[in-house]
Amino acid sequence: MKSSELIELLKEKILIFDGAMGTMLFKNGLSPGSCPELLNIEFPNAVENVHRLYINAGAEVIETNTFGANRIKLSAFGIADKVKELNYRAVEIARKAAGTKVLVAGSIGPTGKLIFPLGDLSFDEAYAAFKEQAGYLLEAGADLIIIETMSDLQEMRAALLAVKEFGDIPVICQMTYEKNGRTITGSDPETAARVLSAMGATVVGLNCSLGPEEAIEIIKKMARAGGVYLSAQPNAGLPDTKGGVESYAVTPEYMAKYAREMVRLGVSVVGGCCGTTPEHIKAISEAVSDLRPPLRFPDRRCFLACRTRTLYIEGRGPTPFVGERINPTARKKLAESIKNGDFGPVIKEAEEQVRAGASILDVNVGVPGIDEASAMAKAVESIQRTVDVPLSIDSSNPEAIEAGLKYFCGRAIINSVDGSKDKLEKILPLARRYGAALIGLTLDESGIPESAEKRLKVAQKIVEYAEKYGIDRNFIFIDCLCLAAGVHQNQAIETLKAISLIKKELGVKTVLGISNISHGLPFRKTLNAAFLSMAIKEGLDLPIIDPLSPEVIGALRASDLLTDRDERGEYYVFSGRVEKTSEKTL
Amino acid sequence: MKSSELIELLKEKILIFDGAMGTMLFKNGLSPGSCPELLNIEFPNAVENVHRLYINAGAEVIETNTFGANRIKLSAFGIADKVKELNYRAVEIARKAAGTKVLVAGSIGPTGKLIFPLGDLSFDEAYAAFKEQAGYLLEAGADLIIIETMSDLQEMRAALLAVKEFGDIPVICQMTYEKNGRTITGSDPETAARVLSAMGATVVGLNCSLGPEEAIEIIKKMARAGGVYLSAQPNAGLPDTKGGVESYAVTPEYMAKYAREMVRLGVSVVGGCCGTTPEHIKAISEAVSDLRPPLRFPDRRCFLACRTRTLYIEGRGPTPFVGERINPTARKKLAESIKNGDFGPVIKEAEEQVRAGASILDVNVGVPGIDEASAMAKAVESIQRTVDVPLSIDSSNPEAIEAGLKYFCGRAIINSVDGSKDKLEKILPLARRYGAALIGLTLDESGIPESAEKRLKVAQKIVEYAEKYGIDRNFIFIDCLCLAAGVHQNQAIETLKAISLIKKELGVKTVLGISNISHGLPFRKTLNAAFLSMAIKEGLDLPIIDPLSPEVIGALRASDLLTDRDERGEYYVFSGRVEKTSEKTL
Ligand SMILES: [Zn+2]
Ligand SMILES: [Zn+2]
Ligand SMILES: [Zn+2]
Incomplete structure (x- = not known):
């Protein structure tokens, strides 16, 4: 049968x-x-x-x-x-x-x-x-x-x-x-x-x-x-x-x-x-015997889950966000401890980010020269023992992605696939098998397209491919890619444009790592906060941010209030992070 | 002739x-x-x-x-x-x-x-x-x-x-x-x-x-x-x-x-x-004798001016802004000194705001019970003696507006007219006579319309009226009105929508007082900064802000960089205000 x-x-x-x-x-x-x-x-x-x-x-x-x-x-x-x-x-x-x-x-x-x-x-x-x-x-x-x-x-x-x-x-x-x-x-x-x-x-x-x-x-x-x-x-x-x-x-x-x-x-x-x-x-x-079988209408609401909770990501209510800090890139100490199999610092980052309101944690253990799949497995197990939030399994290595998906009890999101055939064919079966959601980067074999319209084309390819593998587009988060504003100054607007365009044309969700916008510039948090506010206004569903930055959290809570996603203003008013910002700056 | x-x-x-x-x-x-x-x-x-x-x-x-x-x-x-x-x-x-x-x-x-x-x-x-x-x-x-x-x-x-x-x-x-x-x-x-x-x-x-x-x-x-x-x-x-x-x-x-x-x-x-x-x-x-007369093509670039400088407001380059602080509303001490004819505090506000980068100063001396026209004349003269920037002559009293326009050496902007016939017929002749630019509020006899579309209608009426008086629409700044987000939570989005809609449909400039968005809420500067970022993204030409708030100035400079209005990032990088924000928060 x-x-x-x-x-x-x-x-x-x-x-x-x-x-x-x-x-x-x-x-x-x-x-x-x-x-x-x-x-x-x-x-x-x-x-x-x-x-x-x-x-x-x-x-x-x-x-x-x-x-x-x-x-x-x-x-x-x-x-x-x-x-x-x-x-x-x-x-x-x-x-x-x-x-x-x-x-x-x-x-x-x-x-x-x-x-x-x-x-x-x-x-x-x-x-x-x-x-x-x-x-x-x-x-x-x-x-x-x-x-x-x-x-x-x-x-x-x-x-x-x-x-x-x-x-x-x-x-x-x-x-x-x-x-x-x-x-x-x-x-x-x-x-x-x-x-x-x-x-x-x-x-x-x-x-x-x-x-x-x-x-x-x-x-x-x-x-x-x-x-x-x-x-x-x-x-x-x-x-x-x-x-x-x-x-x-x-x-x-x-x-x-x-x-x-x-x-x-x-x-x-x-x-x-x-x-x-x-x-x-x-x-x-x-x-x-006389009852008709119940109709089960499809429910395409987008969600992630951890062991104890389902997190719906549906553009209503306060914007959920991914904490970006579990990532050894440009963080020597963290990289060193991951290499040595010491996941204490990873656990600490997990705790602090969740305390600061992170709804999802990105987990990247990509330290060169290590067994990344095994490190990912240990990281996911360590994190799960400490906090219970959905994870974003972040790696360019399919084995590491599979390890993360397997050992995470819930529905994770894969970070990431892109528009290249090789990547799609390696990663999509994993998404299918583990029932994971998917981040799709708008880049392919020829790099990152400059215009929003061309990014839409790449997103379209990802969505079509994913649907062939039985992955509903409502579980796909397109990352329109944020380039450093100091170098690619006209690209910030293009990224923002791509967010609303891709949402409208493809009916997918959008995700965006915010911090890269300020790469190489001073006063990074000020720029990150402004960019995040604009992206939320543009309809961004899932920002990837540093939850330990009060400016950025403040901008997110304020943006939710301004876009009518915080019905009674409770998140804005009662967010400890916002309070912290305010104490520092009022 | x-x-x-x-x-x-x-x-x-x-x-x-x-x-x-x-x-x-x-x-x-x-x-x-x-x-x-x-x-x-x-x-x-x-x-x-x-x-x-x-x-x-x-x-x-x-x-x-x-x-x-x-x-x-x-x-x-x-x-x-x-x-x-x-x-x-x-x-x-x-x-x-x-x-x-x-x-x-x-x-x-x-x-x-x-x-x-x-x-x-x-x-x-x-x-x-x-x-x-x-x-x-x-x-x-x-x-x-x-x-x-x-x-x-x-x-x-x-x-x-x-x-x-x-x-x-x-x-x-x-x-x-x-x-x-x-x-x-x-x-x-x-x-x-x-x-x-x-x-x-x-x-x-x-x-x-x-x-x-x-x-x-x-x-x-x-x-x-x-x-x-x-x-x-x-x-x-x-x-x-x-x-x-x-x-x-x-x-x-x-x-x-x-x-x-x-x-x-x-x-x-x-x-x-x-x-x-x-x-x-x-x-x-x-x-x-053999030369043909030169053709003088109309130049409709929008500008304000003070004695020594023309300020173009054309949506390119770093966004100019109006300093809002010379306003006795809810500021008892300032009100008292204006009432007593002591313009020292007004001069101090002018100096500080210009030092903080204000391109234009709003001047409001509306203290109940005083001769407002005479106070406006003195304020404008005092300010001009100290700083040289274009002024926004802010009053609901036509005599006070005329006094400000007359004694200001340059091209001021009138703050404000609205869609009510009475106001239009009193203020438009002054704008014409003194060659002033004009702020038009999207409200009329029946109050503030709730939707962006209805605000457009009011703006349209103002523009048509003004053009009958010979005022070019390119010198009209429509204020889409910012209501307190704590009370009218769905209105922030409507205001933002109105900005892009009115710019697109009418080809006018837009102005917006930002600070009111946070009226009655805590952490005002955080909310102001986020709202300003969104408004700049939406195409706002002229924000009215508190230049002494590093968060807000930081958001403005960051937003300019992100919308490609700060070509070499110099305003962002070298703005003293941003530095101050950053020192406080990094
Ligand atoms: Zn049984
Ligand atoms: Zn049983
Ligand atoms: Zn002569």
Whole structure:
């Protein structure tokens, strides 16, 4: 099955998943603490029987009994050598029960360990384990993959990247949320849905942990992500442990009522997790049978994300900005420490810039003579441990860009691609794979065009190329390039002109590094501030600036107020940076 | 004769004036130190004979023997009671000699005293004396008036205003220049020509003091003023006083050669002053007889002027700006001192703002309960004594505006008129009479329109009204009005939009008081700087700012650099104000 076939199906109907496998196996005598996947070998009929009960109850997709069948989880039971067998058998059992009318979803659950820096499992190890399991599930004939009960977005990213290695497979990505509306590791439903959707998840959703009533609140937040199809497989209420035995209080009728509400909120895939039984699935299936599948209108809002937050960049509200300071160019000390593997100064720059209001941090570790990809990986991990903002992965080295994209938990932006074919063909697949946004410089093999019109031409080429790679133009930030005003004096106006022209003609976003305007001139901050004010007026979406310059931050806050992007003047009035400027100069 | 008839004549031909009257009378025995005008009564034939000699030599205009026949000059000879008789007789004698083919120009020379503050003659006394003399000359039948040998632009202004009282009289205004290329009181030929032309002089030029060779250099500078017709009546070389007798070394042939060169440079009226004789005029007349009259293409460059300088405001080069600080609104101390007639604080503000780079000073003395016209007169005189920059005469009181315009030696700008009929009809005649530029506010009887488009409508009304009064739209500065961003937050953008819209649609200049944008908000200078940067980018021609704010001056210099108006970056780099900003903030 292809991802697009699942989407076609979801346009036609609400898809009914099965309920809990574990709940049913424990009911049938599986002892708590044992490994449920071993039954695939030791008692396949029990598993098959559960599948049949769900199919009879109305399930249109059944999940393989492989939730814990990854190498890392199985190691805990000392049966890491059984990964292949357990996954193969599970698919065989499910397929036997499913026949041709019911779909088999290969179930992938968490490793049980936390990924670095939250725990000590490396991203690459997790990725390898998921890739191994997904490979077996697909080889054995699973129709689609469901990655579920993930409480860490980073682990989900590793699993999703692993599954996507096998081509255009339909993938359902279900996170599990706490009562506070976030995953244990802090991600909110909107952010998880957006990040996973950008990375190619066919359906995003939630399962387990919460009952249907609490799930509703999560679904409302997930639905804000727009566009992507949603799934929900809550528990049958919250677990109630009386006398050491888990029980769930929610009746089939209650769950069915909420299932209708979920569909109304945009959910296309419904099922159940812990505590749900064939009776629940039957009730759900009957309850939604007369409902039409929800329409999911595409939502092209531009965003970046970090683990805990989505940052929309849509030209309304105070202008977000990229902090430029993590860059060793012309900064000897910083370069030296990066070279020596000391990321303390990088962390300090990250902290200070975020404290000064930076919404995004540019990360450039391009010190000559180092292993840039490894330095980028360390920088991204160090920064993520300290602050939580989206990153701009800044390098001319594709390996370094890939390292940054891989280890960053969220949606980063690539800085940068340009109009040269070589660059486009190297970088665009990375943007696609990691679901990253993209900065496109208006230069190509023949250099930087002098006129705004010619820069538009280069931007157009970048956009067309990117769209061929499936990257929406709304996620492309064109950098019209700021040349040093001391040398190219007529170019500042051309850059400003290019900003409004390119926005208008191509409907893309614009980004601009401001500081270069004053390269080689005195009183740099005065010039930077004036240029920034003009660029904001011209419609610049994302300035790259030095957040530690009060003049520049002051100019940005003032410009937002003047362009009516700071509705109550709160950013202007309450920005600590502006206050600092003012103290110095009033 | 009407002014337009003289212009029609100058389109057809080069006009030949006569040569020296005094030189000829002294040759014929008039004793040095006596009053030449007395001959009009005592020896009219001698005067008539000189006229006839010049007419026979080819003069097409002869000047009445009334150069010193104003009340103030005649007082020195104790014959102030003979003003009427001397002027009447002179016109009668000239007319008799001229017949109908030759024109009679009523000659008006200086009072011999310097006007306040350079001397103690009041502007109003000088004006009265000139008005008296001009009245007699015109009543007696002079075809046109020539005001000549003026070494002080302010005295020339008084005389020209006096003559223009009699209607659309052709007036030739000739200043006399020193070898350094300026009048004794410091005016340069371009400035004098521009100021007098704006006030309604039909022809501007030079006479006396210099020989033809030196006159050429003055003419080149005068010619830069463009548009207006030019006259030149130099001496026959520089005076050479051997044994107490003045003599002039230049031969008729030499003068004739230079006369051709003058015409080539744009002179339409040629003649001679001290030392020139009928032989010189004959030679000149013959020398230019085959030349076509110079074409004087209109020159609509926008300018303001003070006594010693013309300030062009044409959107190229560093943006000029108006210093806003001479304004008692919300400044109790300044208000108090103006009320008490103490202009010391006003002078101090003037000095500081000019030192900080102000190209123009706004002068507002609107303290409630005072005689504002008299205070304006004193303020303008005090400021002119201290600094020499064009002034913006800022009042809602037409009498105060007139006082400012009258006593200011140069071309001021009126701040302001608006779109209300009452205001337009009161202020436009003043702009016309004093040759002032005009600030037009985009508001009318119904207040300030919210949209840029509606502001354009008001601006259009102002421009159309002004053009009916003969005021060129290129001398109109539209103020799109800056409202406090804290209260009217969406209006900053509308104001900026109005600037580019109104410039594009109406071809006028734009002016804008920047400081009001931050009214009621903290960190005012930060906001002012950002707004100024945007406004300069939008094409604002003339900001009104506080020159003592380094942030704002820094933003202006930076914006000029960024909009390519500071070709070598010199204003940016060498502006002391920017340095100050930078010291405080780097
Ligand atoms: Zn569960
Ligand atoms: Zn489950
Ligand atoms: Zn003379």
